[in-house]
Amino acid sequence: MNATRTQSAPASAPGTTATAVVTGLGVAAPNGCGIEDYWRATLRGESGIGRITRFDPSGYPCRLAGEVSGFDPAAHIPGRLMPQTDHMTRLALAATGWALADAGADPAALEEFGMSVVTANAFGGFEFGHRELEKLWSRGGKHVSAYQSFAWFYAVNTGQISIRHGMRGPSGVLVSEQAGGLDAAGQARRHIRKGTPFVVTGGVDGALSPWGWVAYLSGGQVSTGEDPARAYLPFDTGAAGWVPGEGGAIIIVEEEAAARARGAAQIYGEIAGYSSGIDPAPHTGRPPALPRVVRQALADAGLEPGDIGVVFADAAGLPELDAAEAAAITEVFGPRAVPVTAPKTMVGRLASGGSALDTATAFLALRDQVIPPTVHVTDPAGPAAHLDLVLAARETPLTSALVLARGTGGFTAALVLRTAG
The missing domain is CATH 3.40.47.10 (Thiolase/Chalcone synthase)
Structure with a gap:
């Protein structure tokens, strides 16, 4: 039986300067999944950058990336979603689950039109699309998955998150590459100020497949270094490019009064500017x-x-x-x-x-x-x-x-x- 939805605590009236606070974090990163594993590794200075393992990079001039290792999507998302999702969408769905749990929020108990989803994405489901292109050219169009129609799209993470958790408030996707995660947070704060009390935001990205790798390399900015400890050196005399990676974070943003009224597990802070x-x-x-x-x-x-x-x-x-x-x-x-x-x-x-x-x-x-x-x-x-x-x-x-x-x-x-x- 589905849980009964209740009216969420009233947010500030639309048009006021409601305070947008962050109550939950979900991280899927190359050096750790879940906020505590990631945070411990980060404070210890542990790198997740290494030679690509998801395909053979030996024929390319750049062979290092930040891969999310040890992630078992079947442990985090329903089996019915596996054939219709790209790797990065599976990471996004898992990170959303972790963020909701961190916030102590049960979407089934909140008002469905009071929950929005605003994510950022730069590539869409490149790896999924790569597989389907292989099927098209090697076996013919009848073998291409019907899910290709949306699994590749920039908005797919927003769509899959909103569908899975019954979030029907105003939603969207921001496509501004590295800046997208901040743009999504800014848009989430706008929704809070317009009267939506609960917003799932953030960004999860990745295109670590041969097709996606060619797209990365086309810009001529990716490091050709072979040593993971010397390939990506911002602000250093040895700086010579960057290393691509996959993953990101999902963030729960709430109107402060509504978050406190529902008993949010914690408030990390405010999106102030x-x-x-x-x-x-x-x-x-x-x-x-x-x-x-x-x-x-x-x-x-x-x-x-x-x-x-x-x-x-x-x-x-x-x-x-x-x-x-x-x-x-x-x-x-x-x-x-x-x-x-x-x-x-x-x-x-x-x-x-x-x-x-x-x-x-x-x-x-x-x-x-x-x-x-x-x-x-x-x-x-x-x-x-x-x-x-x-x-x-x-x-x-x-x-x-x-x-x-x-x-x-x-x-x-x-x-x-x-x-x-």
């Missing part, structure tokens, strides 16, 4: 968007630069982009004025999942009052020499954090988080 922008076209002479976006996010949160306890950097791993980010941080905060970290050096760049994972990591940092490390970087270069780059886990009082993300094509976003009042 958000802004986004697009970099100008090259050779226009116009400045990059990042400094402006950071200032707008701080203003949106009602904070000054000196209020921020840590910056989670985008950390592109490319000298020109790293220099631009370091210069932007220094411009806004001053030289060595704020700790800067990039724990994604342990997992790679996860496309839309990357900034969602950084957001979850920032909330864990606020919870435990510790900044996770940037591993492998040994020789900060150029403008990065003016950063207080955190190279080992650092215990420090924290009340707020800034998360930065930049995506291919100029997407730029900043998210301000702070502890609950």
Whole structure:
């Protein structure tokens, strides 16, 4: 028998500045699944980057990735969903289950139109599509799965999450590559302020199949390094590209009064400020968007630069982009004025999942009052020499954090988080 749905606690009236708080986190990352396993590995500096195992990478110039290992989808999602889902959707569904459990939230007991799903995605189901293309060309169209019609699509994670949990409120998907996880969180806060009390957000991505790998390599920015400890070195003199990865985080966002009324298991903190922008076209002479976006996010949160306890950097791993980010941080905060970290050096760049994972990591940092490390970087270069780059886990009082993300094509976003009042 289905559980009886009850009316969720009333959220603030639409149009008010309702407070959007985070009550649950679900992580699927190359160095750990579940928030506690991931967090322990991250604080210890344990990397999940290694040689690709899901296909033979020997014929490609780049052979390292951050793979989510040891994940058994059959242990986390119903068997009926297995033939219709890509690997990254299975990760998203599992992470959603973990986030809901962490929040102490039972969707069956909440009002279905009071729950929204807003995720970010950059690739869709590349691995699923690769398999179906193989069937098409080797065996013919009759052997292509009917599920291909949606399993490849960017919005598939939002759709599968909403269907599985009966979430029928206003939903959507953001497609802005690495910036997507922050854009989704910003959209989730808009839904909260418009009167939806409960939003599932975040991003889980990945395209670690030969077809997806060719797409990664086409941009010419992926590291060709063979040593997992030296291939992805943002802000370092040895920076020569980034390492792709898969996974991300799902985040439960609620209106604060409604979360407290239902007895949320905990409140990690608040989504206090958000802004986004697009970099100008090259050779226009116009400045990059990042400094402006950071200032707008701080203003949106009602904070000054000196209020921020840590910056989670985008950390592109490319000298020109790293220099631009370091210069932007220094411009806004001053030289060595704020700790800067990039724990994604342990997992790679996860496309839309990357900034969602950084957001979850920032909330864990606020919870435990510790900044996770940037591993492998040994020789900060150029403008990065003016950063207080955190190279080992650092215990420090924290009340707020800034998360930065930049995506291919100029997407730029900043998210301000702070502890609950």
